[in-house]
Amino acid sequence: MKMKFLLSSLLFLSSIQLYAQVKLDLEGGLVLGTNYNKVRIPNVGGTIVNLPEDLSIDPKVFYRIRAGYTIAKRHNISLLYAPLTVTYQGNFNRNINFNNTTFLAGQPVKVHYKFNSYRLTYRYDLISRARAQVGVGLTAKIREADVRFQNESFNTHFDNLGFVPLINFYVALKPSYRWSVILEGDALASKQGRAEDIFAGVAYQLNNKLGVKLGYRVVEGGADVDDVYNFNWINYASAGLLITL
Template structure:
């Protein structure tokens, strides 16, 4: 992470021919989760898929990214992406979570929070009228919390940590206004994996503003000594990107 910060500061200190600031505001609906498997602690807890056991309602989300672009190819960006998904219903079996047992067939609420803060450097290898393709590195700070609650019990487990990711971007504009885009951060290891990927269409409102519409998926988790968590979250996303 220190190397990424040093690289960003070095680039900001360069005398540049051309620099831009871009603001990317994204919102939409979290439609649901294909799975959200939790076992806390990993030894002694109950493995439960709250996406299968409980109900979740669509939820509005938002994300904000600020991008500093140097000479049309070097991108330094900061992302703020908060998210909390609420599940409710009844477990079909007793569930042991964080040293507390939640009995079957009793109303329970689970709040799954996964806030993300990221600093990214990306270099565009291809940057022309029709194509933009790039890759880079992302330093991600994960601020996660899982809370189980019923009428008589309330317990939570939180986790704060650093995750390095590979950033990628591929955009194609076959016409002056319309385009296709896929971008994201992803990386896997023996202990776990993380993917945050958007795919969709873009439409140019003018020289300095673009709309985007598509699908976003956040998937991943960890299997370590303290916890076992893996989830898949589906988003319908719309956003506006403005350059200054």
């Protein structure tokens, strides 16, 4: 019985390895702009500003890296590193209280807005066919945020590190072997805030190891808590490489 159990276990592990795949998703492109980025720090006593409305945004190149591992065709585990820092500059038409520091109207000011994301995701593919793939899962996200206001007189910032649970989803439809239409992302809403990071686009498979993708990504959400009020909408023009090892 022990020998039979050992042989069965070896066969099972071999089958897992047979259907296991390592995948890399290397994405980059341009931050097209922000529909809004509303900030008030502190939430009580601070001045609310809409950064893209009050200031201008500098053009920004972005990148993100996802490493994934697929087991038995349906179980997907991935790690994502998605850094982002955008800079706004100009001058406000009114005095601004940010982080208990007053920035006077008409004075040149720069605002550096950092929103880095680190995520661990598990997704199960409910449908895994040649022409369609549909999956849902859970994402554990660590958010590293920092908002910095600076001018000739002051340089002050507010940083925040927090955990956010999200629902992950993935839909890919393949009209042909080489082409795919993709909708994927992480999203969740609660009383304190919400978060959405969604990509919509197309992918083209060059061969069985390498593909390319092109599309649009939106990151939207924020929080309304004791220390900070911040909600943003960021638009991306996105392209990337899809590598299977």
